[in-house]
Amino acid sequence: MIRVLKTDIFRAVRTKMFYVFPIFMVLFQVAEFLLQAVKIETETGETRPILNEFIFSAPDLFSRLGDGMIMLFLGLFLAAFCNDESKNGFCKNVAGRVADRAYMPVSKMIVGTLALFAYIVEAIVIRTGFVAMQFAFAGKKLVWTALPDADKKGFITFLVLCIIGHIAFAAFLVLSHELLHSRAFGMVFAFLFSTAMLDQLLFMLQEILKSQLGILKDVELGKYLMVTMMSEGWKSPLYSSGRLFLIAMIIGIPSAVAAIAVARKKDVS
Amino acid sequence: MDNIVETFGLTKKYREKTALDKVSIHVPQGEIYGLVGRNGAGKTTFMKIICGLSAQTSGEYTMFGKNAEELGLFSQRRGLLIENPGFYGNFDAKTNLAIMCSLLGIRDKAEPERLVKLVGLEAAGKKKIKHYSLGMKQRLGIALALAGNPDVVVLDEPINGLDPQGIVEMRELIRRMNKDLGTTFIISSHILDELSRISTRYGFINNGQLVEECSASELLEKCEEKIEIVTDNASAAAAILEKLGAEKMNVSEDGRITVYGMAERAGDISLALAAEGVTLLEMERNTGSVENYYLNLVGKEGK
Numbered sequence: 001m002i003r004v005l006k007t008d009i010f011r012a013v014r015t016k017m018f019y020v021f022p023i024f025m026v027l028f029q030v031a032e033f034l035l036q037a038v039k040i041e042t043e044t045g046e047t048r049p050i051l052n053e054f055i056f057s058a059p060d061l062f063s064r065l066g067d068g069m070i071m072l073f074l075g076l077f078l079a080a081f082c083n084d085e086s087k088n089g090f091c092k093n094v095a096g097r098v099a100d101r102a103y104m105p106v107s108k109m110i111v112g113t114l115a116l117f118a119y120i121v122e123a124i125v126i127r128t129g130f131v132a133m134q135f136a137f138a139g140k141k142l143v144w145t146a147l148p149d150a151d152k153k154g155f156i157t158f159l160v161l162c163i164i165g166h167i168a169f170a171a172f173l174v175l176s177h178e179l180l181h182s183r184a185f186g187m188v189f190a191f192l193f194s195t196a197m198l199d200q201l202l203f204m205l206q207e208i209l210k211s212q213l214g215i216l217k218d219v220e221l222g223k224y225l226m227v228t229m230m231s232e233g234w235k236s237p238l239y240s241s242g243r244l245f246l247i248a249m250i251i252g253i254p255s256a257v258a259a260i261a262v263a264r265k266k267d268v269s
Numbered sequence: 270m271d272n273i274v275e276t277f278g279l280t281k282k283y284r285e286k287t288a289l290d291k292v293s294i295h296v297p298q299g300e301i302y303g304l305v306g307r308n309g310a311g312k313t314t315f316m317k318i319i320c321g322l323s324a325q326t327s328g329e330y331t332m333f334g335k336n337a338e339e340l341g342l343f344s345q346r347r348g349l350l351i352e353n354p355g356f357y358g359n360f361d362a363k364t365n366l367a368i369m370c371s372l373l374g375i376r377d378k379a380e381p382e383r384l385v386k387l388v389g390l391e392a393a394g395k396k397k398i399k400h401y402s403l404g405m406k407q408r409l410g411i412a413l414a415l416a417g418n419p420d421v422v423v424l425d426e427p428i429n430g431l432d433p434q435g436i437v438e439m440r441e442l443i444r445r446m447n448k449d450l451g452t453t454f455i456i457s458s459h460i461l462d463e464l465s466r467i468s469t470r471y472g473f474i475n476n477g478q479l480v481e482e483c484s485a486s487e488l489l490e491k492c493e494e495k496i497e498i499v500t501d502n503a504s505a506a507a508a509i510l511e512k513l514g515a516e517k518m519n520v521s522e523d524g525r526i527t528v529y530g531m532a533e534r535a536g537d538i539s540l541a542l543a544a545e546g547v548t549l550l551e552m553e554r555n556t557g558s559v560e561n562y563y564l565n566l567v568g569k570e571g572k
Contacts, residue, residue, distance in 0.1 A: 007372045089355025093369060093413055096320040096349040099341040268322040
């Protein structure tokens with residue numbers, strides 16, 4: 001298992017898609033930096049930057065985890081990474097010489113988890129770097145807003161659940177790869193899921209069911225959708241730690257088990 | 270000699286189509302086993318199953334005396350090249366081989382270099398595989414299969430795309446590994462002439478069924494140029510054949526005479542027998558190549 005994982009990590013760091021997220025993050029921060037540097041003319045005729053002070057906090061540093069950006073790039077990376085091996089036929093070399101073919105999807109889920117942590121760290125480092133730049137070069141006043149003690153536990157729980165949710169999402173993507181071997185499906189699904197477009201489709205479906213059949217009228221669907229809950233944040237009335245954990249488990253565990261079963265049973269071509 | 274690979278009624282069905290039908294093959298350790306069959310005969314399906322890439326519908330196989338469920342880490346002792354070689358096109362040969370070595374737990378950093386030299390790819394240097402010719406890719410596929418000096422190497426059409434020099438080099442490499450390391454090879458090909466140069470044992474497969482299994486010496490004997498004759502007087506016929514110059518001849522208990530080295534003189538034989546009043550009841554002429562033997566075995570249409 002360790003050897004399969006080492007091989008996959010070796011490959012992962014050589015996959016171009018792995019580096020798209022940090023590049024995008026840098027561009028995103030540059031855009032934000034430029035936007036905030038814009039000066040406006042006041043009523044008295046003097047010019048000043050839109051914002052003179054930069055307020056940031058722990059939730060701000062981890063914001064990419066909740067807003068789906070990390071999930072999107074994690075999904076794109078996994079879709080490319082998993083399917084490379086099938087597309088070029090190297091999976092035959094692996095499948096023919098491993099003790100158990102279950103190691104292959106498990107290793108990919110672990111690589112997905114490691115990539116997730118790498119992305120979180122990159123997001124924090126890049127964010128902090130640009131905040132520091134705004135302080136150093138744009139002369140902004142930095143205001144660090146510490147979380148009240150009463151909120152700390154809730155926020156950390158939310159962070160942990162977001163990470164679990166992302167791992168469940170990675171497990172589902174690995175399952176989709178085992179079943180379909182389709183890079184396109186993986187990428188499209190990652191996009192629709194992480195940007196909450198799938199959630200929007202479900203909201204539309206609910207509206208149709210409400211109007212046509214008169215059912216699901218009292219159900220607040222957002223309370224049961226992982227991405228909606230994560231993007232709404234830990235103080236939203238839609239969020240519940242127990243529900244988010246349960247939904248992540250419902251997605252993740254069957255996906256992981258099914259991916260292992262499919263990898264063991266399905267012919268490698 | 271122990272069988273390093275053995276199958277017991279191996280069957281593979283794809284919906285209505287039966288790709289393999291109760292195939293029982295025996296591959297003794299240290300042999301170069303040639304799997305002969307035309308396209309679509311079931312060779313690749315068979316190889317995929319014994320390499321753990323495909324699950325059989327029924328039957329089972331053993332490798333190193335262990336069945337598929339018990340194989341576990343022993344899987345590392347089998348090398349494979351099935352259908353097209355699999356590799357990362359954006360990496361060079363050494364990187365691809367380093368990935369394979371990492372998978373097999375080979376810590377020797379010189380192993381990728383050794384494998385590159387073994388298959389004659391050292392001149393390619395850092396060239397990415399996607400820029401390789403078909404033959405070079407095939408050589409890399411063989412190098413990947415040979416990584417870690419496996420005890421059993423399964424090669425599906427290994428000479429596809431190789432130039433004549435490459436074919437000779439691969440043949441020598443297989444012979445050398447077989448002789449020096451005792452590596453068992455299972456090689457499929459539809460180029461019978463090539464297989465007949467290296468194989469020590471054969472399995473003929475047709476329409477998913479194993480038609481025959483024999484050693485190279487048995488096949489040689491079967492393929493030897495010969496005429497089989499059945500007459501109403503075997504002893505008189507044998508005397509006539511001696512007069513005609515037959516040097517090697519067998520007369521079986523049922524009176525069937527096998528004459529070697531006279532296949533071109535079938536006409537003379539029938540005339541001589543008739544002239545001496547011996548009635549020719551049956552005559553079968555075998556012109557001698559493995560190809561002819563195979564065609565006779567499976568029928569010209571492969572039915």
